[in-house]
Amino acid sequence: MVQDKKYAFYLGCIMPNRYPAIEKSTRYVMEKLGYELLDMERAACCPAPGVLRSFDKEDWMVAAARNICIAEKMDVDLITVCNGCFGTLQEVNLRLHEDEALREKVNEKLKLLGDYEFKATIEVKHVAALLSIDIGPTEIQEHLVRKLNATTAIHYGCHFLKPSHVRQIDSPEDPTILEDFVEALGIKSLNFKQKYTCCGAGGGIKAAYADTSMTILSEKMKHISEVNPDFILDVCPFCHLQFESGQDWLKKNHNINYDIPVFHLSQITAYCMGMDEKYMGLQYQNNGKKYELTPIEVQAND
Amino acid sequence: MTSNTKSESINDFLKEKKKYVDISEFDSHFFDDIERRSKILTCIQCGTCSASCESGRWTALKTRIIIRKLILGDLSVLKDPDIWLCTTCYNCYERCPRDVRPTDVIIELRNYASKLGNIHPVHRKVVDYLKATGHAVPINDKIKQMRKELDMEEIPPTLYKFKDEENSDLTRYAKELFNLVPPKGEKEENKDTNKDKEKKA
Numbered sequence: 001m002v003q004d005k006k007y008a009f010y011l012g013c014i015m016p017n018r019y020p021a022i023e024k025s026t027r028y029v030m031e032k033l034g035y036e037l038l039d040m041e042r043a044a045c046c047p048a049p050g051v052l053r054s055f056d057k058e059d060w061m062v063a064a065a066r067n068i069c070i071a072e073k074m075d076v077d078l079i080t081v082c083n084g085c086f087g088t089l090q091e092v093n094l095r096l097h098e099d100e101a102l103r104e105k106v107n108e109k110l111k112l113l114g115d116y117e118f119k120a121t122i123e124v125k126h127v128a129a130l131l132s133i134d135i136g137p138t139e140i141q142e143h144l145v146r147k148l149n150a151t152t153a154i155h156y157g158c159h160f161l162k163p164s165h166v167r168q169i170d171s172p173e174d175p176t177i178l179e180d181f182v183e184a185l186g187i188k189s190l191n192f193k194q195k196y197t198c199c200g201a202g203g204g205i206k207a208a209y210a211d212t213s214m215t216i217l218s219e220k221m222k223h224i225s226e227v228n229p230d231f232i233l234d235v236c237p238f239c240h241l242q243f244e245s246g247q248d249w250l251k252k253n254h255n256i257n258y259d260i261p262v263f264h265l266s267q268i269t270a271y272c273m274g275m276d277e278k279y280m281g282l283q284y285q286n287n288g289k290k291y292e293l294t295p296i297e298v299q300a301n302d
Numbered sequence: 303m304t305s306n307t308k309s310e311s312i313n314d315f316l317k318e319k320k321k322y323v324d325i326s327e328f329d330s331h332f333f334d335d336i337e338r339r340s341k342i343l344t345c346i347q348c349g350t351c352s353a354s355c356e357s358g359r360w361t362a363l364k365t366r367i368i369i370r371k372l373i374l375g376d377l378s379v380l381k382d383p384d385i386w387l388c389t390t391c392y393n394c395y396e397r398c399p400r401d402v403r404p405t406d407v408i409i410e411l412r413n414y415a416s417k418l419g420n421i422h423p424v425h426r427k428v429v430d431y432l433k434a435t436g437h438a439v440p441i442n443d444k445i446k447q448m449r450k451e452l453d454m455e456e457i458p459p460t461l462y463k464f465k466d467e468e469n470s471d472l473t474r475y476a477k478e479l480f481n482l483v484p485p486k487g488e489k490e491e492n493k494d495t496n497k498d499k500e501k502k503a
């Protein structure tokens with residue numbers, strides 16, 4: 001049995017190295033909910049399920065197992081904030097739990113990387129699943145300092161829910177967990193056309209075929225802008241980066257200035273739980289800088 | 303994992319990666335391998351994958367045709383730049399009525415294409431970053447400053463922070479993992495075709 005109320009905090013690449021405010025917010029949320037987050041020293045890239053898995057899926061699996069081993073040594077479950085990291089770590093963890101022969105092969109290679117052995121003792125969790133399911137819309141209300149009077153366009157991303165038989169979180173065609181959760185924060189989730197499509201960043205496309213990637217995002221942004229949300233809400237730093245850089249790209253190449261702020265679920269939840277606005281990091285982002293949060297203070301109910 | 307090849311007992315995580323210099327070196331095992339993992343022969347060519355494709359709406363990627371070519375043993379798919387246009391959105395994987403799992407097939411094909419050295423130069427750079435820092439997206443000075451302003455540790459406690467340790471994990475990581483097959487002459491050609499496709503898209 002792993003230790004209760006503690007998680008190994010898996011950082012990945014884009015959150016700590018591009019959007020540290022998401023990391024700050026996640027730490028705030030987890031601490032306020034009574035969890036302790038432990039550092040995973042020497043953890044590396046997950047590795048990315050689209051780009052790096054494409055070159056060598058054996059090495060991809062070994063590198064992912066190595067990260068999971070770090071959490072296993074601490075005897076705690078692992079938590080991530082990113083769909084890509086979750087995609088890799090959850091899938092590899094599951095496969096190595098189920099397949100002993102595969103585990104042995106991976107362990108042999110792991111020896112070459114240091115003192116690592118995959119023992120199949122922990123679980124991999126996405127912070128969005130922890131918040132929206134484990135805590136849930138009812139319990140979170142007990143922890144709110146304020147709600148937000150706002151509308152949002154929710155973006156689930158792909159690897160949070162798919163492949164659904166591996167993830168087993170919610171329906172990939174018609175999910176509702178995030179809508180229910182943000183409603184508890186006072187936020188109205190808006191419906192828009194083709195809500196569940198991909199942001200266009202994955203699979204190594206963003207790096208190698210930027211224009212294609214941006215074309216996919218442009219269509220998405222068009223549909224989002226039609227319903228005029230106060231902000232876009234994502235659960236993945238890579239989608240987050242795509243929404244930010246995509247709006248910049250549209251400004252530069254097509255003279256379209258949507259200027260819609262982009263928040264990760266952690267940032268919004270942290271704010272509603274009392275974190276100072278400056279730690280949400282909107283000042284470091286390129287879009288929606290002028291957006292003013294519209295909080296409604298919550299009466300303490302005890 | 304079941305296996306139908308002779309190499310059953312060999313640990314393919316450890317063995318020296320077979321490098322394919324030319325497409326003619328692929329034998330029939332290549333298709334057995336893919337069929338063993340993804341059951342491509344059950345495809346009924348319904349086109350649900352292409353109809354659901356996030357990328358195919360805008361690009362030349364035709365998932366159904368890639369599966370078709372594979373079944374027919376057409377090795378040109380390994381040189382086809384289109385296989386690199388999939389965003390791994392998993393729509394086809396979810397909706398395929400025969401559970402072919404086309405996303406996995408595409409990843410499989412990319413793995414074989416990589417063994418031929420068919421890797422985009424930008425993707426090679428991602429691997430360079432990974433080997434140098436442990437991150438596909440490394441930290442920079444601007445972010446360090448941002449982290450300070452947010453009252454956070456300037457450098458997160460990942461592999462990069464411990465890079466200067468003796469016999470560091472990063473050195474071993476870089477030595478053992480993702481050793482790509484070097485590029486070949488024909489790579490340039492691929493790049494150009496893809497650029498044209500992007501323009502059209």
Ligand code: SF4
Nearest residue numbers: 345346348349351398
């Ligand atoms: S959806 Fe499945 S069965 Fe239909 S064409 Fe695609 S791979 Fe074949």
Ligand code: SF4
Nearest residue numbers: 355388389391392394
């Ligand atoms: S996973 Fe790839 S091939 Fe399948 S629908 Fe998505 S982009 Fe198309």
